[in-house]
Amino acid sequence: MASSNKNRKRSSSPSSSPEQAPDLSITADDQVYLHAAGYNESPERGLIQSMARFRSSPLDFIREVSLHFSGSGWRSFDDHIGQPEFYSGFSEDMKGRVLSSPMLVAKVRELATKRVEVEAKEGLLGEEAQNGSGGVGEQDRKLKRRVQIEESLMEVSETWTDGMICKMESKGFIRGAYYLATQLLTRAYHQGVHVSSEEVLRLRAVAEKAAKDKHSIIFLPCHRSHVDYVSLQIICYRLGLALPTVIAGDNLNFPVVGSFLQHAGAMWIRRSFGEDQLYVTLVQAYIDTLLQCGYNLECFVEGGRSRTGKLLPPKFGILSYMLDSVASGRVEDAIICPVSTQYDKVIEVDSYISELLGQPKPKENLVDFLSASSVLSLKLGRVDVRFHEPWSLRTFIDQQRSRFSKLPQQLDTKEDRVRLLRTLGYKVLSEINDVSVVMPTALVGTVLLTLRGRGVGKAELIRRVEWLSDRVRAQGGRVAHFGNLPTSVVVDRALEVLGPGLVGLVPGLPEDTFYAVDRFQLSFYRNMTIHLFILQSLVSAALYTHVKQGGGPEYQRMSYTDLHAQVHFLSQLFRGEFIFPTEGLDHNLAKTVEGLEADNVIKVHRVKNEEGLERVEYVELSDAERETGRENFDFYCFLIWPFIEAAWLGAMSLMMLTPPLTRTLGGAENWLGLKQVQDRAQLFGKTLYHQGDLSYFEAVNKETLKNAYTGFEEEGMIIVTKSKDKNTPATIRLAEEWVPQRGTKGIIAEGPLWRFAERISSSRREGKNRRDGATVQTRVLELADKVGNELWEDAVFVASKLDKADVGDAKSKAKARRKRGSMARL
Template structure:
């Protein structure tokens, strides 16, 4: 029995060795092994297996050691660079290379740092009184008063003399009495205007900001590279002119806090005299505010030369004394979330200060500030036509209390690249000289958007007005491009333009991811990070149930051929699409609109151009809907002209036509429209090549225009591209509806005149009627600011005439348009862009 088992084991072991192909020094197969020999062979095999494992372990450890000690390879994914909105390479090429070389080479944080956080000190006292210790270490600055310097300035003395003659003629009093009265008024104006900036008060407020801001703000973020840039600009010794876009009363507090905690001299801040209320007026004056009348000329048609001269002299002497300056180039806070058209009054004084040698140069710094939720509440009542409530002590206290108990998320501050005022002026003068040499008759420049210059047309030459307006538009354009994009902006934008009827959380996440990739690819300043689901939930909390509703819904699905059912619980998210909440939600959405507006213009122009084809069943069946590029271009430029008071589409030094053409070409790369290829015979190709050798360079522009007219695009009708077009088209529909209703109301002005308030109410009433009747589908069309901008457009088109009666604007139609046929033409021009396509 033992022999049988031994033989069987030998056969099995031999077969196993053959399969594993292990070469061993073994005896011939005919040798018979005992059980002891088999045991020894098994033990040897086991020991070898352990030795092999140990050797493999040592090899792996050696490899890991080499990996750890070796310099790692660069990652394949490009890291997020430090965001910076550069200044114009055409107008300020030298400034573009200024200050940034060393700053951007440093290792930067992607999303910035929170300026509300303070590192604990090293000593026990500094740890116990952290904020006090930090504030006491801030650099001390002097803020000299310029009262006597201003009163002794020759410019102001001349204004006093001129005003004295007016008083003598109007009031029939003696010259000595009129002079004393005028001089006393000049001193009174200056005392009510001037800032009394205090270094001690600034430090106290900085301590209060450290304590109070975290009560309602999660964080206040700025990029380290931008702060380094600001410090280097400060080290140049030139006056810094800070030009932020204006969204909230918190703007100037945040900027002053940012300057003080980074040991930079606080600027003097131009503020409206409506903020000169008890206690708070004194408080803001101590933080650097100097007060300006919202209406400089109390009587229409009569310029208050004394007030203008006092303000101009005060600003110029403050710059000469070494003060930095801050003012809001838009004038007031935006009520729609979009940047307002610039007002160039104070900027014109800054330019004058350089032109007359008061200052050697100045660094202009555009700034963009954005909030996840606006601290000031909302502007819904004003947009619905109700007058603005003036600030009072009681309203200020209640607003502060409501703010302190609220939750407003993140504040992000973006500083654009500083640029030299001197360089901008010299570039403009060079361009003007070239234009004058080429064609003296073209000395007159483009139309100036701003009608609010501190000077009148009788004082300032046209070239100077154009220069100031060009700088102002550069600032607003750069600031809007630099505007941080908050999570609330993206969520509101998607809900109003893609998911207006609601969507599930999963669908919203999918769309959010897609638009997030687009923004990051375009190098926009995306002010959020993390998982999309967490970002969206945070945004929904910040927006609140008044603007966005969330509801859990149970969906039952049939499974197993309808034999059983499966229930899923989903979260349905819907925007507030009814008045007045939708107006507030559109405020947050409009920040995103700036980044898509040109694409939306092209698609809207495409719809208007293809009205006869796009809903034609035969054309759709043949899949042959085409448009010539020059027709699309002209339509798009017309729409840009209609919306000229809503958006700044490009920098002043750029040609809008070129920018629109570039946008059309970029849109063709997405597949929405595809350029049709021309088929040429061999002889035609030869003749075209031969003709090129005789092309005259003087005909280059003509040849380019001829090529544009030949380019033809074919519209894509795939579901994906159709959905994208509808998304882009929806963005501008509320504005188009507003302008269309405004144009319709021109017919009601035939043979009559109305004051501005009554005319606005007429348009609002028309929009409400259309909303109730389902003709207009967007509640945010009911908005006062676009209505007033449409009036400016009609004035620009020489359709409307406006004159002042006291402080009231009176509108009436010009003679050529004071008839039904003419106003109908204006309506048809705008209503063509209201047309949409069938997507069912």
């Protein structure tokens, strides 16, 4: 391994982080170079470098193709770290292992036996079997029929297995797939793929030990783009690591592309397993087989792609299968490796915005896949991939079980497993956040959306990017570095990648002045930074309830008791939206207040109690913060305000669920379709925005509204029925104690739901972008009634489809949630 001796000078630019590990570049001469965090980066010096194009350099292009397909050097992939994946008959061997799994064989016998008993009771095996006389003929018929059913189920299992398993058995195909994927990726992301040398060297050492022990590495990346799994596969190939089997939804398994991806490492699973016991067992058997053989895996802990730019709550489906493999003892151990993949610009953002605004997600097909290649000629910047330190899943399970055993009351197996899964999921997400790199586009997008003015001058934009870079690092985050390049150049690169469709330039002014053209889409990049500042944002939004009252400083102070209560309320409101530190509210609040005080954003007044111990009496804005126009305090508020607006919109949209006077409160016809309600809530929000009652258009995005409704359900504010029959849509109604009262002129602005919405509203942004005043409550409530009218016209039709068992189950769950819910008490 060679080491670069040039360009070692550390950069004073905030886009360079001294504590950050050096970048790794691998060049065409097969040398590996380590570059200090201040090296002069160029587009050709990333881990994956741009490849020659035939039109511009035909000889270089022909040379690269020749080297690749002849398998020269690392391109041969002959000596990778991990278990052998490429040999003739690999797929058939894997199928045989899965189909002979004791778990699958036992499930097939169980299902066949149950079916035989049903057929016997229904008289399908003959009168003797139906009467249960127990003769020899009856037993023979049952045995014969059971064998027939078992054979049939095994045939189905074989067909499903063949369609499910990855088929990486051709090294020539893999080499060609790598070359094609790299060509496409480096044309879209012209500045290449970057990794940390320290993390890569650590990962290789872990991989070598795992290969020796025959343990799998389970890569768990965040999921923002289809490029995520492409980039990780390319990195593994380039570094000589065994390629992971990628667990993917079968919505991508369409003609031509589906087969290509399956032979390049994709494992296809259904988006929903339902009650299909055979399929569930088959998936578990395949996961077991992969882990028992030591093959690497990759799956996305969030489930689907994040359309908002921030991490989504964990999905526990496939994660539970991997956990069960190890926890049950069927697999000795597996290595978990959280992965963060960050982009200067995400290819699919345009389609994400359409979906968030309510347009249905189109079904994947070959035509759309090929048309997406038109964006590959764009210059989208670079990709940064970071690997958290891998750790043993077996050790994690043992540690958690030890913790559970020390609790005063033992947990039953199901509760133990759910807690273990939740802890695992949130641990992985937290570690992804820990290693994530904030890209220049995220810095610029965040600054543009957290300024009060219509636009910002170039010098001020650079100053705020430098300030934000410092704050990111102070919070333990990482900023993507660009060597010795000054911040002005890094900002120019970010503006170029974002493009005029997102950031506009006002012409003809003495200073270049930039403004946000598409705030909704730009919010995707702002959301990549919010996890670092969520606690500061909540504290600032809570303090804002007093700051916005105006007057002198003495009128804007907030007692620590009131601050604690409002932060508690907001943190409960957003517990499904953000990932909070696990130390608890009291610790997190005290630490955050101390940090804001140290940064001179707030001033803290303390008093001593009788024991001589200090306690915080009240907090207020610092004098320095007031003198600078509250720019830092406002920054934290601007980060959280769109989410507060969305929560307020969600609460106000529940007013649409208030039954008309002609309906009885407990009547069956008071159930409404959940999807229809959420669609109308989004329409309600768009109307409020255009009429001036909502400040942020991004507050109407579908995902945030869904999260709000999930929170309302968990609090027992609404009751939601979800049928086991996938063809029966979910329904919704207000819990009785949350139903507003009606008067002769409409919904009355009183009761727990109104007070709840007002509590949220107290932290909303006041200002010229929103219509305020006492008339708002009347206008907004009238609009909620108007928008909800169509819902109530369809209510009887919806109620006719309800299953009484589903309704009873939903009501009992809501009752239990209301007992432990905290929103009503806050």
